[in-house]
Structure formats: structure tokens, C-alpha cells
Amino acid sequence: MNQCTELWVDRKDYRNTRIVSAPLPALREGEVLVAIDRFGLTSNNVSYALSGDMIGYWGYYPAEGDWGKVPVWGCANVVESSCPGIPVGDRLWGFFPMASHAVLRPGKIRDDQFLDVSEHRSALPALYNGYRRTRAEPEFLQAMEVERCLLFPLFATSFVIFDYLLDNDFFGARQVLIGSVSSKTGFGLAEMLHNDPGVTQRVIGLTSSANVAFVERLGCCDEVVVYGDEARVDATLPAVYVDMSGDTKLQAVLHNLLGDNMVASEMVGATHWEARGAAGDLPGAKPKFFFAPSQIAKREADWGPGVVMMRAMMASAEVAKKVQGDLSVEWIRDAEGLAALWRDLLDNKVSPSRGLMVSLL
Numbered sequence: 359m360n361q362c363t364e365l366w367v368d369r370k371d372y373r374n375t376r377i378v379s380a381p382l383p384a385l386r387e388g389e390v391l392v393a394i395d396r397f398g399l400t401s402n403n404v405s406y407a408l409s410g411d412m413i414g415y416w417g418y419y420p421a422e423g424d425w426g427k428v429p430v431w432g433c434a435n436v437v438e439s440s441c442p443g444i445p446v447g448d449r450l451w452g453f454f455p456m457a458s459h460a461v462l463r464p465g466k467i468r469d470d471q472f473l474d475v476s477e478h479r480s481a482l483p484a485l486y487n488g489y490r491r492t493r494a495e496p497e498f499l500q501a502m503e504v505e506r507c508l509l510f511p512l513f514a515t516s517f518v519i520f521d522y523l524l525d526n527d528f529f530g531a532r533q534v535l536i537g538s539v540s541s542k543t544g545f546g547l548a549e550m551l552h553n554d555p556g557v558t559q560r561v562i563g564l565t566s567s568a569n570v571a572f573v574e575r576l577g578c579c580d581e582v583v584v585y586g587d588e589a590r591v592d593a594t595l596p597a598v599y600v601d602m603s604g605d606t607k608l609q610a611v612l613h614n615l616l617g618d619n620m621v622a623s624e625m626v627g628a629t630h631w632e633a634r635g636a637a638g639d640l641p642g643a644k645p646k647f648f649f650a651p652s653q654i655a656k657r658e659a660d661w662g663p664g665v666v667m668m669r670a671m672m673a674s675a676e677v678a679k680k681v682q683g684d685l686s687v688e689w690i691r692d693a694e695g696l697a698a699l700w701r702d703l704l705d706n707k708v709s710p711s712r713g714l715m716v717s718l719l
């Protein structure tokens with residue numbers, strides 16, 4: 359294949375996309391060309407577009423004009439190298455564009471990872487500049503590539519939230535309310551809470567009626583509450599709200615219901631991306647954005663370098679194994695199909711039991 363295929367997204371109208379094909383780029387000294395043979399697609403990628411300007415997600419793989427390349431988590435082979443430390447045939451896991459190929463500039467090379475040190479990436483969040491060289495990793499991880507693309511980045515966040523709640527004694531809460539619990543980040547957290555015998559807090563999952571059966575099948579919530587039925591939540595028990603939905607009305611309903619018993623309110627995601635807005639003053643704890651890097655930095659200091667991410671990876675693998683039978687992986691192998699699925703994601707037409715894996719090679 360001597361063409362690179364990419365899907366670009368209009369940064370002002372996410373439903374508008376463009377398929378771009380071009381000859382493979384020529385490498386400059388120090389660069390490698392990678393062929394991306396798989397990447398996962400979930401609402402998290404929609405959120406990368408939503409916060410593309412604020413956090414800088416558009417900056418990793420810049421496009422022209424108002425177009426943007428939404429980043430995804432994927433695996434790739436090095437197919438051409440002008441970088442002495444990285445041979446052709448190296449296998450990578452990391453942050454790629456929705457594309458068949460990409461050019462990286464490896465630096466700070468170790469046996470098990472490198473950083474992309476391209477000038478245009480230097481001011482962007484460092485986390486996403488790291489690429490794992492997976493052949494140096496344990497075999498069980500090498501055998502979990504699909505899970506790594508589709509689930510690990512989300513379950514790792516679930517783990518960091520889980521750890522943050524434990525670390526803070528749940529702020530005194532007796533129940534954890536999870537908004538948009540059918541999301542991978544949401545049920546990942548519910549699973550970790552449910553599977554820890556030391557956790558006594560009740561786990562209450564909030565979801566839409568269409569997704570109740572899926573969440574109930576997972577069996578990780580003490581109670582599943584359908585949107586609109588929030589009055590079923592026990593307002594006499596102190597609660598922490600972990601919100602993956604970003605739905606301001608839902609947030610207001612829960613805060614007004616719980617009042618001072620809302621002891622912490624963590625905003626993590628925005629699956630209901632068109633239901634965001636200004637919440638104004640709400641009763642109970644002031645909602646705040648959950649910032650995973652703060653908790654990761656705290657644990658780096660508490661536990662030593664690399665330990666928190668290793669624990670997150672092990673926890674992700676455990677949950678991925680447990681939910682294996684509840685998710686069916688689908689492969690999309692053309693750019694038109696990817697564009698259609700991207701729109702389906704925006705329009706809430708992807709059931710939580712579908713695991714979308716893409717290859718544009």
C-alpha cells in the first residue's frame with residue numbers, strides 16, 4: 359500500500375467528515391512511518407474532539423484549516439525507519455490519528471517505550487506522547503491488543519477514580535452514583551468497586567432505558583436507575599456522584615435530590631455531549647472536574663515511579679477478562695464505514711455491548 363487514508367472531522371461541526379487519501383509521506387532524519395492496523399472507537403474519542411481546543415487534542419496530528427484529526431488508541435507496526443534506535447518491524451501501542459499511517463519522531467528511547475519528540479507536540483500533555491514498544495512486554499499483554507485499544511485507556515481512568523475514592527475514604531459517602539454507567543469508563547468503575555470486598559458503599563448506576571439490560575447483565579451495580587427515575591435514589595445516604603454523562607440537567611436533579619448529602623461530585627466525561635451547559639449554583643458539594651493526572655502524580659510519589667500505571671493496567675486486564683462475554687467486537691475496515699460509525703457515536707446509536715475496532719490499512 360503506497361497511500362495513506364485518513365478520516366478528518368470538521369472542528370466546527372463534528373458530523374461533517376472528510377476522507378483524505380494521499381501518497382505516503384517521505385521521512386526526514388529521525389522519523390519513522392507506522393502502519394496502524396487497529397484502533398478502538400468509543401465516546402471517549404468524541405470527547406477528545408469536544409475538548410480538542412481546551413486540552414490540545416487537535417494538536418497531536420494537525421490538519422488543515424477547520425479540519426481536525428481525532429486521536430484514537432491503537433497498535434501499529436514500524437514500516438519504514440530513519441531513526442537509528444527504532445527498527446522496521448517494531449510493534450507500538452499508543453495515540454494515533456484515525457488513519458492508516460502516521461509519522462512519529464521517537465526520542466528518549468528505551469527498550470519498552472519512546473516519546474514522540476516532534477516540536478509541534480512539545481507543549482501538549484506529555485501522557486499522550488508516550489508509545490509502548492510492546493514486544494518488550496509480557497506475553498499476556500501482547501495477546502490483549504484489542505482490549506488495549508478498546509478498553510484499557512478507559513478502565514485505567516476507572517482505576518484512577520476508584521483509587522481516588524478509596525484514598526479519600528469516599529468523602530464519607532455510603533453510596534457511589536455513576537452517571538452514564540453503561541459507558542466503559544462507567545462500568546469499569548462499577549466493576550472495580552463491586553469486586554473489592556473492602557468496599558461497603560452501594561453502587562448505583564444511572565443509565566438510559568435502552569441500556570438497563572446491558573448494565574444488569576454485568577451485575578456490577580447494587581441498583582440500576584433509569585434517567586428520569588432519579589427519585590429512586592436514597593437521598594438519606596451520603597453520596598459521591600461520578601459523572602461520565604456531562605448532562606447538566608441530570609447533575610442538577612441529583613444535587614437537588616441529595617442536597618447536603620451530596621458529599622462529592624466529580625465530573626469525568628461527557629457522553630451526553632449535547633446536554634452540557636452551565637449548572638449554576640447547586641446544593642451539596644461543588645462539582646469539580648476530575649483530573650486524573652493529579653491522582654496519578656500523588657501515587658507516583660506514594661508508591662514509586664510507574665507503580666500506579668502498572669496497577670491500572672492489571673486492574674484493566676482483570677475487568678476486560680470479566681466482561682469479555684458481554685461485549686462483541688466488530689471490525690470496520692473502510693473509511694466510509696468509519697465515517698458512518700463516527701456519526702452513529704455522535705447520535706447515540708451505538709449500543710454499549712458493541713466494541714468498535716477499526717483498520718484503514
Ligand SMILES: NC(=O)c1ccc[n+]([C@@H]2O[C@H](COP(=O)([O-])OP(=O)(O)OC[C@H]3O[C@@H](n4cnc5c(N)ncnc54)[C@H](OP(=O)(O)O)[C@@H]3O)[C@@H](O)[C@H]2O)c1
Nearest residue numbers: 400401402405538540541542543565566627628629704706
Ligand atoms: N477525564 C478523563 O480523564 C476521562 C478518561 C476516560 C474517559 N473519560 C470520559 O468518560 C466518558 C465515557 O467514555 P467511554 O469511551 O467509556 O464511553 P462509551 O463506552 O463509548 O459509552 C457509551 C455510553 O455512553 C452513552 N452515550 C454514548 N453516546 C451518546 C450520545 N451521543 N448521547 C447520549 N449518550 C451517549 C450511553 O450511555 P448511557 O445510556 O448509560 O448514558 C452509551 O451506552 C467519555 O465522555 C470520556 O471522555 C474521561
